[in-house]
Amino acid sequence: MGIDSLSLTPTIYCCCYCYYYYSLHLLFSRSAYRTNEGQPWVLPVVRKVEMMIAKNADLNHEYLPILGLPDFRTNSSRIALGEDSPAIKENRVGGVQSLGGTGALRIGAEFLRRWYNGTNNTATPVYISDPSWENHKSVFTDAGFKDIRNYRYWDAANRGLDIQGFLSDLESAPEFSIFILHACAHNPTGTDPTQEQWKRIAAVMKRRFLFPFFDSAYQGFASGCLDKDAWAVRLFVSEGFELFCAQSFSKNFGLYNERVGNLSVVAKDADNVKRALSQMEKIVRTTWSNPPSQGARIVATTLSTPELFAEWKDNVKTMANRVLQMRAELRSRLEALDTPGTWHHITEQIGMFSFTGLNIKQVQYLIKEKHIYLMASGRINMCGLTTKNLDYVAKSIYEAVTKI
Secondary structure, three states: OOOOOOOOOHHHOOOHHHHHHHHHHHHHHOOOOOOOOOOOOOOHHHHHHHHHHHHOOOOOOOOOOOOOOHHHHHHHHHHHHOOOOHHHHOOOEEEEEEEHHHHHHHHHHHHHHHHOOOOOOOOOOEEEEEOOOHHHHHHHHHOOOOOEEEEEOEEOOOOEEOHHHHHHHHHHOOOOOEEEEEOOOOOOOOOOOOHHHHHHHHHHHHHOOOEEEEEEOOOOOOOOOHHHHOHHHHHHHHOOOOEEEEEEOHHHHOOHHHOEEEEEEEOOOHHHHHHHHHHHHHHHHOOOOOOOOHHHHHHHHHHHOHHHHHHHHHHHHHHHHHHHHHHHHHHHHHHHOOOOOOOOHHHHOOOOEEEOOOOHHHHHHHHHHHOOOOOOOOEEEHHHOOOOOHHHHHHHHHHHHHHO
């Protein structure tokens, strides 16, 4: 079997380098969490809830409501906005169960194109960070938006956030433009604004009447703290914004193939929420009709049961801590080797992905000579690093930087 076979385990390899080549192929080509053994991880709390569901004779396979499982929608919005959210207390929040975070983005995009600023918004500018997850542009283009623009985000020279460019593009954007914002663990750079920078961003957006559409794919998974990873979303709500927040439970529940997502809608009053959900119901009806139940039941049961909720937060922290440890270990090894350049950005970034700062020729060297397969941009998936391959990866990066 070839090294791309996902059924292989380390014990099958004929030598240590075969193991390295296999694991490093997955290292940067998969956007999923892996254990230190390089294996997928079913969260213990998820396994426990799956057993509870299987034993529940009262459950059936009838259709869910078009907008989804009510307990799932309510609890999903609750963890995004917080227990004490003023919007929730004022009944200004609604939810739409979706097929993953992508489905939440698509339903939100369809609604905005039809109803956001009048009844036809194909010419309304939609701003996406440069760089961003490649699906963002596709989702909004397919929803009918014709004017997709970039806002400055990544400062390649300093390997950090281009906050001045970001703010400048906010200032120059036409009023009522839509901005896609990453709630935490920016994909693909791993670089987030600080809390003070988020306040500056919110102030400009409020003054310029710009619409925030958050993509929250990594809550809890980024820092290990649900509240910290939702800080930006909650700031905007506290500032009185109407907004959308697309939530994904693929990463923080490990439910990649269950396609579990939610679109949280924050409006100015309860009537606006009802009107928005009414239109979204029509969109869902012709898109997937109604959503699947299994993943939503797992999430809803976990979030609504105190002891399971506590266990889930502990599971999420386990994943986050492993990624944070790999960041620290990789930086430490690169610095111990006196690798040219600065590597502090490895630990300053957060979440699954990291922009290493490697150039295209260095990336090609790693691919051809070291069999480390990463994106041309130098982006790596930190989840693929393990205690077994850290030294190999660090030494390979050292060679690439010193030779190229």
